[in-house]
Amino acid sequence: MSADRQSIIVRASQAISLSATLSDAEQQKANHLLGLLLAEDTAVNSDIDTRHLTFDIKRFVDGRGLACPMPLLKTKVALRDVAIGESLYVVATDANSQTDITAFCRQNQQTNTANPLILVVNSVTQQQLSASSSAQRFDTIYHFIITKTDSN
Template sequence: MSAESHLYIPYHVYLQQTLSNTEQHTIASLLRLLPTDCISDIQMTDVIDDVQPIVRIKNMVDGRGLACPMPLLKTKVALRNVASGESLYVVATDPNSQADITAFCQQTHQMDGDNQLLLTINQMTKPQTADNTLSEPSDTIFHFIITKTDSN
């Protein structure tokens, strides 16, 4: 086993009650597109079992169909209402979003501030057609879960 091998444990996702029922169902259906090694469980409750690792999604940015830089701008605005320990779920279809959001989260680690951003999930999904071929590139969804962490 090499020194670079890592044991990856999928996240347990809790959708906070601040989300509407529609938002909870939209987020849950989009999260189910992710591989099972990313997300192991999705619960629509604020009651957190004693499981690790945990992601508590407080809000969502739906950037599907928006061109760069709109998904990033909407993400920055939405993060204002996310507290330390909470997460923001972002979905986008613009391929530039992946580089933009990744770079934005990395920049917070270089700044001196109260909170830093941890890019918990950075995953791309491509739906498959009935004949098991990949669909059009426009159907690609980029998924991000950004967790605000305490820098202290």
């Protein structure tokens, strides 16, 4: 990947752009995982006007294979580097991460009046695992796009 931003269209009026600050490896992982997300019917927060929504992803947290509470802890650390109007893309495989991250964002909205977090995308996909056996195995992946907003 080059230093240019890469855009992936979610719907006709929505776009996801990956920041050039992400490493090549992070961009490749994020592109692959976003491809899974886009292939599914993405669950977008109904409280948000999504007509002209653009996600400017500045950080990526790959929490696949990590047990609770590590995906949430890595999310909290990564949010320190996300500015107002920017987004964090988080993926995890631990089912508890869906509850943890959703609750964290909800609590943040209630307590942080200056720069609340909005959980824009909270979706689940299935990725087929490459296995040597003939039985098909799938990995459940939880996707989150969290945007830091300005309350004004």
